[in-house]
Amino acid sequence: MTNMYISIILIIAAPLIGGLLYGFERIVKARMQRRIGPPLLQPFYDFFKLADKRKMVVHSAHAFLGIMHFISLWFALAVLLLGGDLILVIFLHLLSSALLILSAYSTRSVFSHLGANRSAISILAYEPVLIIIAVSIFMLTGSFEAGAAFSSNQPLLYKMPLAFVALLLVLPIKLKKSPFDVAEAHQEVTGGVELEFSGIFYEAVYTAKWLDYVFCYTLIFLFAGSNLLLGFALSIFTFIYLNALDNSTARVNYKQMLRFSLGVSFSLAFINLLINSLS
């Protein structure tokens, strides 16, 4: 029962946690570049500033889909944190990304369209990997439920290290980190799908990114089983890895991203699946 309460608290506090993570990330990233960086609460200051702005929309459908992106992502995260079915979680997450992509398609903005096309390709790059990981977890725990992975005594990491590596390789795509940040590439498509949002409506898309952080780190926790300490260790490792990677690599184009993801990450996850199914 306590687990349930913890989950519910985590779900409610998810945007807060994600915001703090994002703030901290900006500091770490700045320090890596020998800058001081913004204060920890900078994302929240931005949040309040955005709320104050004049309300502008391209059209209502576009703004509404942005809001629904946030809500559906929160819902996907809730199902994950409550230990729900992983296949369902992946589908729900896909849906929420799809809503954002659709919102971009619904405008007549060139950059939104470019960004949406690229985001769609990114989904193709990471979604199969996630499903393979879910199936591997099923083979080890006998259940598709995230709860089974959270409560397994032996951390899944020991049985599926390659899948973990595969996850590390697709996370930058999901979190739009260099070298795989083609979808929002600021210098090329000026933010892509996010471009046409502003003010209070941008708020939804902006905080959805925080939720995505929590979502991704929860996926990391899946690998640690009931061993919380290992979970935190893995998360810290992932955190540093992601930021170091983001700071030290240059953006590749979407074809290279797709090729790498389906060639390397997908193969790794698949080899892991094969090992799991053969042993």
Place this chain on the structure above:
Amino acid sequence: MESYLSGLFFLPLLVSLLLLILPKNLVKPLVIVAAVALSAMSVIAFSNISGAQYITAPDYTNNIVFGLDVLLLCFFGWVAIQRKSLWVGILSVVQLAGLIYLFFNLSHTQSAQLMVDELSGFMFILINVISSIIAIFSLKYIEQEDCSPFRRKYFLSIIFWFIAAMNLVVSADNLEYFFLFFELTTLASYLLISFRKDEVSEKNAVTALWMNQIGGVALLSAIFYIHLNQLGDITFTNLLSNTGQQAILLPLAFISIAALIKGAQMPFSKWLLGAMVAPTPVSALLHSSTMVKIAPFVILRLSPALKDTSLSMVIIGLTAFVFVAAALGALAQDNFKRILAHSTIALLALMIMMAALGTPTTTIAALVLILFHGISKSMLFLNAGILEKVFHMKETSDMDRLSETGPFTAMVMIIGFMSLLLPPFGAFIGKWLSIETLGSFAIESKLLGALTIVAVAFGGAILTLLYFKVIGVLINRSGETDKISFEKTGMIYRATMYMLLGIITFSIFGLPWLLTQYFSPVSEATLQQAATVTSEGWNMLIGSVSLPIVPLAIAFLMLPATLLTAMFIRFKNVDRAKEYMCGEKVNYSFGSFYFSTEVATPWFYSIGIAFFLAMLMVSLL
């Protein structure tokens, strides 16, 4: 049961004759009355079926069947001479020779020729209800077609005897009878595809003809093999009662090959893609409720015998491959109908795979997919017809701003696409059940299972991407007008859309009921093995797979509610901003991404052929 079956056969046959001779003003009421009667009859027939019922036809029908077969093959031979197609000619002659030999050497035992069980009933509903709606739609469509008044009646007439033939395909037990109706559907598709009488139509119709005739030859081979090796009656029942014997593997392989050809699996996908040149209701008919659905039906029929054989492994391998290859093919298309056609082939592969796996859960998944795919695809194809006749659009890239010029059509199409693969609709359940059962399958059969999961995961992702790409085009609008007024497309068009929308709405809200009362009994009767659908706490158990009800229900409502609300919602007290254009004042046309599969297509076909040969090889060994 006999009376229902003869009703389902003779009524459409009668209607098709009447349509040819009655004056023009009686056509419309006749079609509508027949459509209603057929739909009602199929539902009543289904609710009256309990267990397999055998129906013995009178002796003279054997001669009638033989006579019709010969006539049919002579017609094909005539087509071969007229179109100078060597293939059609050879195949017709081979079939004719085989048939005559069989007629004089095969002992016509007194075993029943027809068999109706829950699975046939399930197919009755799909065939009659959906095809009836398509027939009603065709009333208006064919009026706008450039052809003589008689050919218009002739078109409707073919549709009705096609329905009659389909109703008997799914209730034939004797393989000779099955062969006749199988060939009749081939004939119907030939006539429908060549309806427009231009060069491309004729060419594609001939392609469809010879490809499907290979299926006919395969069926005859199966009959020959059973006859020569004295394996008993040439019936499905007999084959199924010998489940587990090595000897029946080869006839099973032949029948499966015939089915997979009808189901347009690679390399035979070409005939279905070519069928696109026909008037759009034909595509709707072939893709949703008739023709291609023979494939998953036959595999389901055979699934108790196929299960765990080397043959079924090859079929699973083939369909896993086709699922991905056809999904990729779909992503390469711009023409709306071609996108739909490729995705039909992909989803058929998924259905056949589920049927071949043969566990209670996968059987339910296959049934769910068959039904929902039928509903959604017919809706989308009929809309393609409306787009073509009312809006004069054929490519998706032309559909830009459809949500402003034709908001109703855009809305219906969005619903159609959502219902194809995504929650809240049944097809999503189908896909989900597949992944979850394949998980168990992979534990049992290792490499193949793992590869199959990869294919489903991958193909599923590609298809989702594809559907969102098209939905993206459909919801595109400028912010200049806020007003939405539904366009006028005509009474019949609108009415058929409402019917299909009604069926879809019913299926969403009735899904729990449908699962327990509709899909589960059919699956149980097909496999002779209980397929339990129960609820346990907050979970719904379908066989071994448990579905969480609450998150599913929320997800069920969220997506359609979101997309529909997005079409109509208008925020108050907001200002409108122009899109960011980097300061440019150029009119852009919006493209999308495509993958080119032209280079890969010959490879796809070769791999497909290899799989088909492998089906025969593993059965021989």
